[in-house]
Amino acid sequence: MINQLQNEQNPSIEEELKKKNVMQSIQQLGQTTVPSLESNIYCLPVIGQIEGHLVMPPQNKTTKYEHVIPQIVAAEQNPKIEGMVIVLNTVGGDVEAGLAIAEMIASMSKPTVSIVLGGGHSIGVPIAVSSDVSFIAETATMTIHPIRLNGLVIGVPQTFEYIEKMQDRVIQFIARHSKVDDEKLRDLMFRTGELARDIGTNVVGKDAVNMGLIDRVGGISDAMIELNRLIKKNKGELLQ
Amino acid sequence: MIHYTPLPPELIFYNPEESASSSLREVMIDGVQMLVEINPTMELKIVRLLSGNPMHYLDPRLQPGNILQLIPKI
Known part of the structure; x- marks a missing residue:
């Protein structure tokens, strides 16, 4: 009775309690069904280090290929x-x-749009250019620099050839999926005097667009508008 | 393996505490994959969502830092 009275005087407390109860029952997930919030767009965040054949120490934030590759398959299917x-x-x-990851995105039949925010360095560059249309935030940067071998390196001429070959894989992928040509990319990659502790170039927002690496400067709304346009086009709703 | 990054290798491969990551687990709860930290009391604290559905990130129950209780189903 007293409780009821208090509750009547203080409806906000009662509401709060109700909310708490709901939260508690929800916390026992597995027994309640989560209302499904469907989205027709799949969001693939590529953050931190891209983790592949080797598990990285815990201080690294990583995007793991065993997560991403099945996600792309699922999104495609x-x-x-x-x-x-x-x-x-x-x-x-x-x-x-x-x-x-870049090859998977490039070979998708569904429309894809990428957006570089903050940074899309090194191997992030092929991923950024692999989509149908790429965007870069005005303040975002991309570091283009040579690849190098880690661990034991056998000091023979063949090692150099091997690095060259690996480097070509990256360069050719970028050249195939963007408007930058092979030569220009090599020039950017081996330029000196631009980076503090490496050779190469750091391209910021607009520069990346001017050199043809990225299609447009823009943010999330530009990317979404473009993606929705591509989706409509893909469905045949938009005849041009 | 070739690691292509502007970060120095000593920063990436330096391992401060081998056991630091042992309490982190990847779990799938109600169709949402997430990285959780398991407390000694068997509570799960959400560290990060690994979902591709952008709507999952708006779900108030799935916000990072939230605690989920493991209740055995009988």
């Missing part, structure tokens, strides 16, 4: 998903994993 947006803020990582 799921009829409810009509397009994919790739959000990049990555410092690079494993070359094989990065190229695998």
